[in-house]
Amino acid sequence: MTDMKLRVLIAKPGLDGHDRGAKVVARALRDAGMEVIYTGIRQTPDMIAEAALQEDVDVIGLSILSGAHMELFPRVIDALKSREIDPADVLMFAGGIIPDADIEPLKGMGFRAIFGPGTSTADIIKFVNDWADARPVSA
Amino acid sequence: MAPIEALVEQLLAGNRRALGRVLTQIENDTPAGRRALAALYPRSGNAHTVGLTGSAGSGKSTLTGALAREFRARGRTLGIVAIDPTSPFSHGALLGDRIRMQDLTADPQVFLRSMATRGALGGLAPATSGVVTALDAFGKDIVLIETVGAGQDEVEVAMMADTTVVVLTPGSGDDVQAMKAGIMEIADVLVVNKCDLPNADLLARQLRTIVEASRSGRLTPIVRTASALGEGIGDLADALEEHRTYLGASGVREAHRREQARHQVLALARQRLIDRLVMAQGADGRLDALVEEVAARSLDPHAAADALIGEGR
Numbered sequence A: 001m002t003d004m005k006l007r008v009l010i011a012k013p014g015l016d017g018h019d020r021g022a023k024v025v026a027r028a029l030r031d032a033g034m035e036v037i038y039t040g041i042r043q044t045p046d047m048i049a050e051a052a053l054q055e056d057v058d059v060i061g062l063s064i065l066s067g068a069h070m071e072l073f074p075r076v077i078d079a080l081k082s083r084e085i086d087p088a089d090v091l092m093f094a095g096g097i098i099p100d101a102d103i104e105p106l107k108g109m110g111f112r113a114i115f116g117p118g119t120s121t122a123d124i125i126k127f128v129n130d131w132a133d134a135r136p137v138s139a
Numbered sequence B: 001m002a003p004i005e006a007l008v009e010q011l012l013a014g015n016r017r018a019l020g021r022v023l024t025q026i027e028n029d030t031p032a033g034r035r036a037l038a039a040l041y042p043r044s045g046n047a048h049t050v051g052l053t054g055s056a057g058s059g060k061s062t063l064t065g066a067l068a069r070e071f072r073a074r075g076r077t078l079g080i081v082a083i084d085p086t087s088p089f090s091h092g093a094l095l096g097d098r099i100r101m102q103d104l105t106a107d108p109q110v111f112l113r114s115m116a117t118r119g120a121l122g123g124l125a126p127a128t129s130g131v132v133t134a135l136d137a138f139g140k141d142i143v144l145i146e147t148v149g150a151g152q153d154e155v156e157v158a159m160m161a162d163t164t165v166v167v168l169t170p171g172s173g174d175d176v177q178a179m180k181a182g183i184m185e186i187a188d189v190l191v192v193n194k195c196d197l198p199n200a201d202l203l204a205r206q207l208r209t210i211v212e213a214s215r216s217g218r219l220t221p222i223v224r225t226a227s228a229l230g231e232g233i234g235d236l237a238d239a240l241e242e243h244r245t246y247l248g249a250s251g252v253r254e255a256h257r258r259e260q261a262r263h264q265v266l267a268l269a270r271q272r273l274i275d276r277l278v279m280a281q282g283a284d285g286r287l288d289a290l291v292e293e294v295a296a297r298s299l300d301p302h303a304a305a306d307a308l309i310g311e312g313r
């Protein structure tokens, strides 16, 4: 029987070692019925893109606290493109400590939502589900 | 050309992105996925498939990662399938086996796919054999399969892999576990992992006694490892290669693969019959009615099953 499941990659680029937030989001998405691949801390852009390729995920969530997002996120996008993954085909979102001024530039890169530290997991689940519902079904 | 046929062609030409996408179709058991498998199956059968099973937390992921590094150093390419449980409540899953194999992500000759059990029993996911077939057809020399860590009732992996590794740890009651649940019977190689912990020697000796007592033909090797420290990994890789050589030389592989093929065909046919039955009987409420009667004890389960099948044609 056909069983379509949303597959989500939650990754932590950069050097900061705090992944409580990332784990909370990973568990919440699992509890919402998704299959969540969690890769651990200190991921390079290439490791993230490679995991996305091997796991063929529908959704990529990046969590970052170190402040290096404007440097690392474009490199994640490039690493995806170099693997023939069109960031527009994947739902990309980010969470963590990201200043307001950076939100528009990140959206321009392809991140469809930026969630700040106080975001409820229910909002993130709704955001992912809304995207999945609106997505054209492909064979 | 239909997209899946094009993807399969790209996969066979070595495109990793295409492999990832084909695996999704296989995992979701879509019509495209079935067509892909039909095209890939005749090109599979060359990889050495190795299943690793053992209790939760016994070190299967750490061991799988260490083995993959060892085989890479020996020049082999690898596919890895890592299975974690689907929550019976949310139907979601947290797939965390990649954490222990992060460094392997940088190696393009290693392809790791995580899978959730999606309701299947026996330590595998419903589409695991299809995913292994695709990695095999892609050209991987070795495919490692890490089962769910339940430690019991994981015999399914032996029906898929050439070589089955059972991972045990000292001080965890694994010696008792080993004698239950047919775990010893499915082991082609036994591993005592976490050998840095006390009582590893004791466990290895107990296992040796069991293995020698129940010996029929080949003596199951017992390998001691400390996967977190990278110890004993070369010995384990040697044991796996020896088993592969043994399978080839003894003609056991053909018999084994025939047995596996029978098991697989029957399992799939069984599933299709049940799906068909449930769809037909579920639709007109007949199944629910029988369930009611059985629950109320006005009908016994055997009679209900007979009625279900009798009506189901």
Ligand SMILES: Nc1nc2c(ncn2[C@@H]2O[C@H](COP(=O)(O)OP(=O)(O)OP(=O)(O)O)[C@@H](O)[C@H]2O)c(=O)[nH]1
Pocket: B055, B056, B057, B058, B059, B060, B061, B062, B063, B097, B100, B148, B149, B193, B194, B195, B196, B197, B225, B226, B227, B228, B229
């Ligand atoms: N002392 C010791 N601990 C180890 C060794 N190998 C792994 N561990 C630890 O055992 C724990 C579980 O390791 P994993 O490799 O995740 O075990 P697993 O069998 O894959 O676990 P599940 O997939 O959750 O069933 C981790 O905390 C490892 O660090 C070892 O050789 N010695």
Ligand SMILES: [Mg+2]
Pocket: B060, B061, B062, B097, B146
């Ligand atoms: Mg594991």
